[in-house]
Amino acid sequence: MRKVTIGAVVLCAAMVAQVPAAHAQRQVAGPVTDPNDPKYITAQTRKMGGPMPAEQLALIFDHLDLALKVFPDEKRIEGVTTLSLRTKAPITTLILDLFPKFTISEIAIDGKNVAPSAYSNPEGQLRITLATPFDAGAKFTARIVYAGTPPLAKRPPWEGGTTWMKTPDGKYPWIDTSLWGGGCDLLYPCLDHPTLKPATSDLHYTVPAGLMAPGNGAFVGKEEKDGWTTWNWRARSIHTYGSVLDVGPYKVMEGDYKSRFGNTIPMRFFYLPGEETKAAELFAEFPQTLDFWENVIGPYPWADQKMGVIRVPYSGLENQTLIGYSNDYPKTMFGWDWLLNHEFSHEWFANQLSVANYDDLWLHEGLGSYAQPLIAEYLGGEIDYMAQLKSQRAGIRNEQPLVTGQERGEKEVYADPTGPRGDIYPKGSWVAHTLRKLIGDDAFFKSIRTLVYGRPDPKPGNFTPQFGTTQGYLKIVNDITGKDYKWFFDVYFYRAALPKVVATRENGMLKVRWQTPDNLPFPMPLDVRVNGKVVTLPMTAGSGETPAGAQAAVTIDPSSKILMQSDAIDKFQAWQATQRAGRQ
Numbered sequence: 001m002r003k004v005t006i007g008a009v010v011l012c013a014a015m016v017a018q019v020p021a022a023h024a025q026r027q028v029a030g031p032v033t034d035p036n037d038p039k040y041i042t043a044q045t046r047k048m049g050g051p052m053p054a055e056q057l058a059l060i061f062d063h064l065d066l067a068l069k070v071f072p073d074e075k076r077i078e079g080v081t082t083l084s085l086r087t088k089a090p091i092t093t094l095i096l097d098l099f100p101k102f103t104i105s106e107i108a109i110d111g112k113n114v115a116p117s118a119y120s121n122p123e124g125q126l127r128i129t130l131a132t133p134f135d136a137g138a139k140f141t142a143r144i145v146y147a148g149t150p151p152l153a154k155r156p157p158w159e160g161g162t163t164w165m166k167t168p169d170g171k172y173p174w175i176d177t178s179l180w181g182g183g184c185d186l187l188y189p190c191l192d193h194p195t196l197k198p199a200t201s202d203l204h205y206t207v208p209a210g211l212m213a214p215g216n217g218a219f220v221g222k223e224e225k226d227g228w229t230t231w232n233w234r235a236r237s238i239h240t241y242g243s244v245l246d247v248g249p250y251k252v253m254e255g256d257y258k259s260r261f262g263n264t265i266p267m268r269f270f271y272l273p274g275e276e277t278k279a280a281e282l283f284a285e286f287p288q289t290l291d292f293w294e295n296v297i298g299p300y301p302w303a304d305q306k307m308g309v310i311r312v313p314y315s316g317l318e319n320q321t322l323i324g325y326s327n328d329y330p331k332t333m334f335g336w337d338w339l340l341n342h343e344f345s346h347e348w349f350a351n352q353l354s355v356a357n358y359d360d361l362w363l364h365e366g367l368g369s370y371a372q373p374l375i376a377e378y379l380g381g382e383i384d385y386m387a388q389l390k391s392q393r394a395g396i397r398n399e400q401p402l403v404t405g406q407e408r409g410e411k412e413v414y415a416d417p418t419g420p421r422g423d424i425y426p427k428g429s430w431v432a433h434t435l436r437k438l439i440g441d442d443a444f445f446k447s448i449r450t451l452v453y454g455r456p457d458p459k460p461g462n463f464t465p466q467f468g469t470t471q472g473y474l475k476i477v478n479d480i481t482g483k484d485y486k487w488f489f490d491v492y493f494y495r496a497a498l499p500k501v502v503a504t505r506e507n508g509m510l511k512v513r514w515q516t517p518d519n520l521p522f523p524m525p526l527d528v529r530v531n532g533k534v535v536t537l538p539m540t541a542g543s544g545e546t547p548a549g550a551q552a553a554v555t556i557d558p559s560s561k562i563l564m565q566s567d568a569i570d571k572f573q574a575w576q577a578t579q580r581a582g583r584q
């Protein structure tokens, strides 16, 4: 998911130029409350993750079979969804998430039709009373036949739904879905909690002949019948917001990437006719992006399927193996496309490593944002790494802690003022940078690899998708370093305010101390440069000193290793706020 840009803040000039005007102002839109508005979505359908009914948490989702027939002129779909489920605990009611305005024509459990009186879906939780309750360990299928218009995307890709439009030449339907900000139940019956993504999926999209419906995973084949084409895809471990319904007159650029791990990764770019030249230039970036990832982090997790990118109108979104690319092929001073690289980072930080609780969403967006300084460093060197970080630094607001330790849904983290919202991107990135500088490259990248793959030595075939938590990452860092970095996590993740250096000069000495929220311990070593000479103060008790005369030239943290309070940034942000107020 691309970052919500903060009006006029932050971004380096190149990035500002890339942001469509419609997305340039940070607005967390409230729900549409008129049920007759085609953008209306119930609170239940808008919800992603968070506390769930026990009946849902009792389930294991083995397989999703999703067949959608798409009627572009009517903005309507007909769906047949079969969920293969198992129970970890007894259930008497099956509860699925589904947009309540879909009309359900048939439900069958294990092939036996359920009487309409046995199910209802008033607000987005489809409750099916089971004729025979299931014990723990039961295996069954639920088939739901339904139809209707999926909710129209209100503000894609941040408030999800479906967008029905025409290609820029006005000739063909161009349909896009963004399931972020709503989840799978915007499109099909499912279990909208990160831990309840299906292990495997078969997707069948039937569209008018002449149109293509690219999907997640590997292409299985297409069937033509009576003026319709069905596109079949097979995928594994698709996130609950990571599937797509994208339809258009797509063309495909194809290539193979020879991985350093010995395997071959199919590369596919689904683009629109008329964009061949620009599309070819973007496609030429795919191998260098894979080079970076496989060198610095580890093997591409979905090599058995594809590296897939699709040109879409809105969704800069990490749909697994089919990431949405809505940029207009800009050129940047860095020489690579930031949206492509941000979204591609999510194949690791969101799709391979998924949060179990949206409270830890910085693992997706913060590490995903740190991937841009990292690729900048890999391709362009130190100045590009620092330039990326500096632009991110200016966007950190510190209004709420990144993490609470509570079970939270996506809205509480991403949209509500009580959550960290946009900070999960740049602050998450800067915390990663600070940790790297603290523990060193070897330990840092080993910790990231272990977090992402569940092991420090990933190779194709020896790892499975992982769920991660902030506390789990702390344990990994502690195990690898043999030290306890709880103090680091306590300040950066569980407190809003940044640590601050308080510096004074007395009697020929520079005295520095860390000031932290709630006076938390913060033994962060601090570099200071005095008259051109750098000394590292251990700060074990939170303070230190070094000789510096009254006229000495002093720079705190001259290599910018540490995320800390900055008067310059605070004043810059305050000035920006006055500029925004003046424009309104």
Ligand SMILES: [Zn+2]
Residues within 6 Å of the ligand: 001, 002, 003, 342, 343, 346, 364, 365, 368
């Ligand atoms: Zn993102």
